[in-house]
Amino acid sequence: MKILHTSDWHLGRLFHQQSLLEQQIELLQQIVEIIDQQAVDAVIIAGDIYDRSVPPSAAISAFNDFIEEVAVSRQKTIIAISGNHDGAERLGFATSLLKQSNLHLVTELPQALEPIVLNDSATTIDIWCVPFHDPLQVNNWLDTDCKEFNTAHQMIVDRINAERNPAHLNMIVSHCYLDGASESESERPLSIGGADRVDWQLFKDFDYAALGHLHQPQHKGMEHIRYSGSLMKYSFSEVNQSKSITLLDVNEKGVQNIQQISLKPSRDMRVLKGTLAELIAQAEHDPQRNDFIQAILTDKQAILYPMAKLRAHYPNLMQLRKEQLEHIRKASDTSGQEQLKKADSELIHDFFTEVYGTPLNADQKASINQVIQQIEQEESES
Amino acid sequence: MKILHTSDWHLGRLFHQQSLLEQQIELLQQIVEIIDQQAVDAVIIAGDIYDRSVPPSAAISAFNDFIEEVAVSRQKTIIAISGNHDGAERLGFATSLLKQSNLHLVTELPQALEPIVLNDSATTIDIWCVPFHDPLQVNNWLDTDCKEFNTAHQMIVDRINAERNPAHLNMIVSHCYLDGASESESERPLSIGGADRVDWQLFKDFDYAALGHLHQPQHKGMEHIRYSGSLMKYSFSEVNQSKSITLLDVNEKGVQNIQQISLKPSRDMRVLKGTLAELIAQAEHDPQRNDFIQAILTDKQAILYPMAKLRAHYPNLMQLRKEQLEHIRKASDTSGQEQLKKADSELIHDFFTEVYGTPLNADQKASINQVIQQIEQEESES
Numbered sequence: 001m002k003i004l005h006t007s008d009w010h011l012g013r014l015f016h017q018q019s020l021l022e023q024q025i026e027l028l029q030q031i032v033e034i035i036d037q038q039a040v041d042a043v044i045i046a047g048d049i050y051d052r053s054v055p056p057s058a059a060i061s062a063f064n065d066f067i068e069e070v071a072v073s074r075q076k077t078i079i080a081i082s083g084n085h086d087g088a089e090r091l092g093f094a095t096s097l098l099k100q101s102n103l104h105l106v107t108e109l110p111q112a113l114e115p116i117v118l119n120d121s122a123t124t125i126d127i128w129c130v131p132f133h134d135p136l137q138v139n140n141w142l143d144t145d146c147k148e149f150n151t152a153h154q155m156i157v158d159r160i161n162a163e164r165n166p167a168h169l170n171m172i173v174s175h176c177y178l179d180g181a182s183e184s185e186s187e188r189p190l191s192i193g194g195a196d197r198v199d200w201q202l203f204k205d206f207d208y209a210a211l212g213h214l215h216q217p218q219h220k221g222m223e224h225i226r227y228s229g230s231l232m233k234y235s236f237s238e239v240n241q242s243k244s245i246t247l248l249d250v251n252e253k254g255v256q257n258i259q260q261i262s263l264k265p266s267r268d269m270r271v272l273k274g275t276l277a278e279l280i281a282q283a284e285h286d287p288q289r290n291d292f293i294q295a296i297l298t299d300k301q302a303i304l305y306p307m308a309k310l311r312a313h314y315p316n317l318m319q320l321r322k323e324q325l326e327h328i329r330k331a332s333d334t335s336g337q338e339q340l341k342k343a344d345s346e347l348i349h350d351f352f353t354e355v356y357g358t359p360l361n362a363d364q365k366a367s368i369n370q371v372i373q374q375i376e377q378e379e380s381e382s
Numbered sequence: 383m384k385i386l387h388t389s390d391w392h393l394g395r396l397f398h399q400q401s402l403l404e405q406q407i408e409l410l411q412q413i414v415e416i417i418d419q420q421a422v423d424a425v426i427i428a429g430d431i432y433d434r435s436v437p438p439s440a441a442i443s444a445f446n447d448f449i450e451e452v453a454v455s456r457q458k459t460i461i462a463i464s465g466n467h468d469g470a471e472r473l474g475f476a477t478s479l480l481k482q483s484n485l486h487l488v489t490e491l492p493q494a495l496e497p498i499v500l501n502d503s504a505t506t507i508d509i510w511c512v513p514f515h516d517p518l519q520v521n522n523w524l525d526t527d528c529k530e531f532n533t534a535h536q537m538i539v540d541r542i543n544a545e546r547n548p549a550h551l552n553m554i555v556s557h558c559y560l561d562g563a564s565e566s567e568s569e570r571p572l573s574i575g576g577a578d579r580v581d582w583q584l585f586k587d588f589d590y591a592a593l594g595h596l597h598q599p600q601h602k603g604m605e606h607i608r609y610s611g612s613l614m615k616y617s618f619s620e621v622n623q624s625k626s627i628t629l630l631d632v633n634e635k636g637v638q639n640i641q642q643i644s645l646k647p648s649r650d651m652r653v654l655k656g657t658l659a660e661l662i663a664q665a666e667h668d669p670q671r672n673d674f675i676q677a678i679l680t681d682k683q684a685i686l687y688p689m690a691k692l693r694a695h696y697p698n699l700m701q702l703r704k705e706q707l708e709h710i711r712k713a714s715d716t717s718g719q720e721q722l723k724k725a726d727s728e729l730i731h732d733f734f735t736e737v738y739g740t741p742l743n744a745d746q747k748a749s750i751n752q753v754i755q756q757i758e759q760e761e762s763e764s
Contacts (some may be wrong), residue, residue, distance in 0.1 A: 054436055057471035064475055072478050089439035093446055096454050097483040098476055 001120050002038055005246040006031060007046035007175070007212030008230035010085060012059030014051075015234065015292065016318040021058055027231050027263050028066045031245060034261055035070060038247055042118055043070060046212030046228065047083025047132055047175030054087060071103045079116050081131045082107040083175040083212055084190055088131060106173075107131050109141045112156055113163055115170075123252040125169040125207075128160045132175040132213075134191060148195040149176065150202075157202050169254060172203055175212040181227065184215040184241070186234030200225050207254050216241050217260055224255055233269040236294040236319065267291055267316065273323070275299045276306055283313035294319040302350030344372055383502050384420055387628040388413060389428035389557070389594030390612035392467065394441030396433075397616065397674065398700040403440055409613050409645050410448045413627060416643055417452060420629055424500055425452060428594030428610065429465025429514055429557030436469060453485045461498050463513045464489040465557040465594055466572055470513060488555075489513050491523045494538055495545055497552075505634040507551040507589075510542045514557040514595075516573060530577040531558065532584075539584050551636060554585055557594040563609065566597040566623070568616030582607050589636050598623050599642055606637055615651040618676040618701065649673050649698065655705070657681045658688055665695035676701040684732030726754055 009028075013020050034040065050059055070076045082088040082105075092107035099105075104116045106129035115126035130153070138152035139145055142159075146152040153176060164170050177183075177190055179197035190196035190213070200221030203209035209225040215238060217229030228246040233239060242262055249257035268288060272279055273296040283289050293314045297306060299322070311317045348368055353359045360368065391410075395402050416422065432441055452458045464470040464487075474489035481487075486498045488511035497508035512535070520534035521527055524541075528534040535558060546552050559565075559572055561579035572578035572595070582603030585591035591607040597620060599611030610628040615621065624644055631639040650670060654661055655678040665671050675696045679688060681704070693699045730750055735741045742750070 053439075057435075057469060060475055061471050064471075067476055068478060087439060089443055089446075093442055093475065094449055094480055094485060096450060097485050098479055101479040101482050103476060103479050 001042070001118060001123060001125070001250045002040045003118070003125075003171075003248040003250060004031070004035060004038075004040045004043045005046065005208075005210040005226070005228045005248065006043065006231065007210075007228050008048045008083070008215055009045070009063075010048055010051040010230065010234060011062050012051045012055040013234060018316075018318070020232070020234075021056075021062060023232060023265050023267055025062050025065075026266055028062065030263050032066070032069050034245060034247070035074065035076060038261075040076065040247070041120075042077040042079060044127070044171075044173055044210045045078070045080035046173050046210050047081050048085040048212060048230075049080060049083070049091065050086050052085060052087075053090065067103055071101065075102065077102045077104070077116075077118065079104045079127055079129060079173065080106070081129050081173050081175055081212070084132045084188065086132070104129070109133055109137060109156070113159055115163075117168075123169060123250060124167070125171060125250065126165060128170065128172045128206075130156055130160075130172065130174040130176075132190075149190065150179075150195065150198050153198045153202055161205070169207045169250065169252075170205075171208045171210060172206045173210045173212075174198075174203075177213055178211065178220045178225070178227075181214050181220045182216050182218055184230075184235060185237040186215055186230070187213065207250075208248060210246075217244050217246070223258065226258070231263065232265050236269065236271055239269050239271050239294075270294070271296065272314075273298060276303055276309060279310060280313050289314050290316055293317045294321070296321045296323050298323045300324060300350075302347055302354050304351075304354045345369055383424070383500060383505060383507070383632045384422045385500070385507075385553075385630040385632060386413070386417065386420070386422045386425045387428065387590075387592040387608070387610045387630065388425065388613070389592075389610050390430040390465070390597055391427070391445075392430055392433040392612065392616060393444050394433045394437040395616060400698075400700070402614070402616075403438075403444060405614060405647050405649055407444050407447075408648055410444065412645050414448070414451050416627060416629070417456065417458060420643075422458065422629070423502075424459040424461060426509070426553075426555055426592045427460070427462035428555050428592050429463050430467045430594055430612075431462060431465070431473065432468050434467060434469075435472065449485055453483065457484065459484045459486070459498075459500065461486045461509055461511060461555065462488070463511045463555050463557055463594070466514045466570065468514070486511070491515055491519060491538070495541055497545075499550075505551060505632060506549070507553055507632065508547060510552065510554045510588075512538055512542075512554065512556040512558075514572075531572065532561075532577065532580050535580045535584055543587070551589045551632065551634075552587075553590040553592060554588045555592045555594075556580075556585075559595055560593065560602045560607070560609075563596050563602045564598050564600055566612075566617060567619040568597055568612070569595065589632075590630060592628075599626050599628070605640065608640070613645065614647050618651065618653055621651055621653050621676075652676070653678065654696075655680060658685055658691060661692060662695050671696050672698055675699045676703070678703045678705050680705045682732075684729055684736055686733075686736045727751055 011024055049063055071078050082091050088107040091105055095105045112128060112130045115128050118125040135146040135149060135152040138155055142155055144155055146155060176198045177196050178200045203225045204222055211227045214227045215230035215234060217227060219226040226246055229243055232243055233241060244260040244262045247259045247261055248255050267290055269292045271294045275298050279295055293316060295310055295317060307320050345368060349360050393406055431445055453460050464473050470489040473487055477487045494510060494512045497510050500507040500509060517528040517531060517534040520537055524537055526537055528537060558580045559578050560582045585607045586604055593609045596609045597612035597616060599609060601608040608628055611625055614625055615623060626642040626644045629641045629643055630637050649672055651674045653676045657680050661677055675698060677692055677699060689702050727750060731742050
């Protein structure tokens with residue numbers, strides 16, 4: 001049997017105020033192509049289908065189209081759990097009727113003890129689906145008193161283990177943060193100040209753990225305890241990650257092969273670095289200039305309207321930084337503060353030059369330095 | 383076969399900022415009881431399940447619980463269309479999988495040509511479901527150029543008629559405004575300034591037309607062209623309506639009997655009229671003092687904090703009116719304006735008496751009249 005593991009689609013997500021839905025739909029289409037090419041039998045989505053609990057209706061339509069193509073037209077099984085971004089009540093609508101079909105949406109904790117069964121002539125796989133939960137929800141369900149995510153998740157796994165049929169293969173699906181795994185900037189903490197990490201050893205006795213939440217594809221502890229990673233890059237910190245789906249080849253002896261298949265967005269996310277002039281010159285020969293771009297400008301002087309100037313060449317320029325300022329901002333010691341003060345007058349000088357075409361003369365410089373000193377004095381007195 | 387027709391649940395509706403969900407859930411439970419008592423086979427919901435396109439998750443849970451009880455536990459068929467208040471994309475999620483079960487959510491126009499078939503040994507009923515639509519949506523679908531709701535709906539009915547099997551009974555479900563039917567204050571216009579009325583004659587050749595939108599139970603044109611009316615009263619203009627569901631008894635010859643079965647809310651909606659003292663005295667002997675109340679006070683003098691005083695006895699007092707002011711407000715001729723001016727000084731007099739316990743003396747009255755005159759003069763000059 002071939003099982004495809006994906007997660008963290010975040011349909012409907014905005015990136016610097018721009019909708020990513022068009023790209024997301026393209027990537028869902030790539031997943032459908034992989035399903036065809038690889039003759040996939042079932043798809044597991046390990047949470048965060050949507051980016052927020054009340055997704056825009058276009059995001060719902062996108063998921064619905066995927067269901068139409070995969071579960072209706074191709075008659076493949078889809079198994080999905082709710083993540084911390086999903087609204088469990090909304091996603092959970094009519095699920096007890098849907099489970100009679102081949103779409104399994106698991107959004108309530110008690111459903112974790114009702115495995116979804118995949119079968120072929122030789123193999124039976126019980127898939128235990130644990131929707132995202134915090135300790136409070138587990139306490140409400142099991143009448144326990146867990147404070148930490150790890151203990152709460154342990155409680156659930158203990159109950160699953162008590163129900164397991166050793167003659168079957170057993171997989172678990174969960175949306176959680178494995179202690180020691182690599183995080184990305186685009187994830188939202190599961191708990192503010194709480195102990196939200198879970199020990200990978202919880203999952204070691206399953207034939208496979210299909211995890212969601214962390215956006216970088218990775219395994220932790222053992223090969224078969226895996227995050228598929230997100231559908232696409234959701235922050236500039238992820239530019240060097242290769243986003244993918246994870247494909248499992250399973251027979252009666254267990255998971256025989258684990259393969260990552262890359263997803264190729266038509267519009268990638270990249271960081272470009274150079275002077276404004278260099279970046280503009282490069283654009284002409286850049287076939288991917290429609291990518292989502294973060295530009296780091298290395299110009300020493302101030303530039304008027306750099307965003308507009310660069311956007312004329314990179315239409316999806318999302319963020320602009322100045323390397324010089326980055327360095328200064330990062331300096332947190334006294335010398336950094338001094339540098340910052342020095343930078344103030346230099347910045348004003350550059351700005352003046354850019355706007356009026358001529359540099360400040362000595363008198364003008366002196367006046368400006370006087371104003372800066374006045375401000376500093378007022379600040380130190382207040 | 384027994385078919386229950388209901389509509390306009392408006393789950394999640396607020397009434398004077400207060401949620402009605404508790405009452406709505408009680409009434410859905412009454413519908414479940416009627417289904418049991420009458421051995422109902424199928425339930426038709428003719429639109430406006432929710433009050434808005436993004437309903438609160440508690441409203442979604444309420445509908446989900448109804449589905450669990452009726453379609454899952456009791457294995458009855460549910461057929462629902464989207465109304466003008468529902469978000470069709472949201473309500474339409476996973477419907478092509480759900481229709482394999484006994485829950486049919488019809489939210490897209492092309493589905494109007496795919497009847498839902500109810501069967502028993504003797505009878506086959508084709509139920510044609512027309513989700514709420516405006517002329518633009520029909521034009522997009524059929525590449526036509528309708529301006530009015532009536533022509534647009536006619537287009538759909540023509541297509542249904544072309545598909546009809548004369549050997550079957552044929553019912554139609556639609557969410558529309560029949561020309562000449564009685565409206566209530568709590569309905570939202572289907573179109574602002576548009577021609578939103580539909581001719582009842584469109585439906586005359588069907589064995590039954592299960593309509594939604596108008597909140598008063600009624601038939602129009604012919605006995606079998608009916609609005610079930612809303613789940614409960616949604617405005618004080620509906621206090622004298624009896625809300626109900628409509629129950630059809632159908633055999634192979636057609637609809638044999640149409641019966642309205644009342645829904646009895648534990649908290650009704652009522653209008654009380656009298657002086658503050660009278661209403662407070664009545665409350666003691668009023669077993670239904672928890673009802674949603676509109677009070678019309680007939681007191682001649684001003685009263686301080688009447689809302690708070692009355693709410694101590696009628697906890698769900700929603701609205702308070704003064705009969706005296708009602709009369710004055712309704713007067714639109716010159717004598718009415720005169721009366722209003724006279725009323726200003728009287729009101730101030732009453733207010734003073736209420737606050738200080740003694741009436742205004744002659745000097746005070748004169749001063750106040752002077753101020754009123756000044757204001758009037760300034761108003762007429764400005």
